[in-house]
Structures are given as C-alpha cells and as structure tokens.
Amino acid sequence: MKIRSKATAAALVATAAGTIVTLTVLPGSAQIGAPNGTVPSPVPSVTAPSGIPTTVPPDATPPALTLEMATSNRYGTILVTPAGQTVYRPLGGCACDPGYHPLLAVPGQPLQLPVQVTGRLGTVKLPDGSQQLTFDGSPLYLFSGDHVQGDTNGVALHWRVIEVGL
Numbered sequence: 001m002k003i004r005s006k007a008t009a010a011a012l013v014a015t016a017a018g019t020i021v022t023l024t025v026l027p028g029s030a031q032i033g034a035p036n037g038t039v040p041s042p043v044p045s046v047t048a049p050s051g052i053p054t055t056v057p058p059d060a061t062p063p064a065l066t067l068e069m070a071t072s073n074r075y076g077t078i079l080v081t082p083a084g085q086t087v088y089r090p091l092g093g094c095a096c097d098p099g100y101h102p103l104l105a106v107p108g109q110p111l112q113l114p115v116q117v118t119g120r121l122g123t124v125k126l127p128d129g130s131q132q133l134t135f136d137g138s139p140l141y142l143f144s145g146d147h148v149q150g151d152t153n154g155v156a157l158h159w160r161v162i163e164v165g166l
Contacts, residue, residue, distance in 0.1 A: 066111045066121055066133065069164055072152055079117070079135065079162040081142070084149030088159045089138040100141040100154065105131040117164050135162055 067087060070080040079087045087103060105111070111121040111133070123131035124139060133140045140162075143154025152161055 064109065064112065065114060066105070066109065067113055067117075067135075069114050069117065070150065072150065072161065075152060075155075075161050075163055077164040078152070079164060080149075085142050086146055086150070086152050086154065086161055087135075088141045088143055088154045089135065089162060090141070091158050091160055097159070099144045100159065101144065102126060102130075102132040103140040103142055105133050107131070 065082060067079045068082055069077050070084060070086075072078050072086075081087060081103070088100060090100075105123045111123070113119065113121055119136045122134040122137070124134055126132050141154075141159075143151075143159070145151070145153040155161060
C-alpha cells in the first residue's frame, strides 16, 4: 500500500478475540513494509465495540469487572458477581435480614460495570471500615440461600435482583 506525502493510512484488523485494532501509519512513510527502514512502526489504537477509539494497547488486560451480566430464566438479564452469584438490593425497610450479606468492594480494585449496563457503581463505608458496593445508590447484598450460579432464591417481599434492561 502506498502512502502519499502528508497523508495517513489506516487499516482495520479484527483479532481472533473480535477486537478491532486500527493500525495507523504516520505521514512520511513511502510504503508499508519498505525494506529501507523508512516506515515507522504502526501506532495501534483499539476501537471498542461501541466504535469509540481508545489509547489502551491491544495487548493490555482490561480491568476486571466488578459485576457482570447473566441471564435468569425468571428475571431476564441480571447483575451477578464475577463468580456468578446473584446480587440483590433491598426495597425499603431494613436490610438487616441475617440471610443477606453485604457485597464488599475489593480494596484497590476499580469499580467496573459491563459497557451495556447503565447505572453507577459506588461504595458506602460500613461500621467495621469495609466498603460495601452500591448500584445507583442502593447497597448490594448476596443471599446465603443461593448455592449455585444462577440461583435467585433471595427474591422476597423486600429483596430484588437487579434487572438490566438491554
């Protein structure tokens, strides 16, 4: 591919993982792969699935998600922990039911939701100093009666899963 003076060429390459990588060749290059060494190294940038370019290198490990999405036969798409545990939030009243335990933030880990989820993760400080995760201001809990991935046994009068509208 020839590149004209003062021009930039770009090629989109899809990796095996489905990530689209844009390779940009800077102006002044005579030809990609020219043997005379005048071709600068391509400057990679990653194009996210949303189409928004980012400066994260393509081989960088993305931050771990704090919460993920799963499909429940009964409730549709819901939020779960990376281990697949269903996440609950209380609806009014006291969140002091002994079957529900606060979902704690991992110290130093950034809070990260899947890009498809609209909402905001945060934390609230508990009396023991630990940080409980919140979603749109509601504290998050796990239910001790959920034993395998996908269980939603904690849904009760004052407890709900967090349904994700896609």
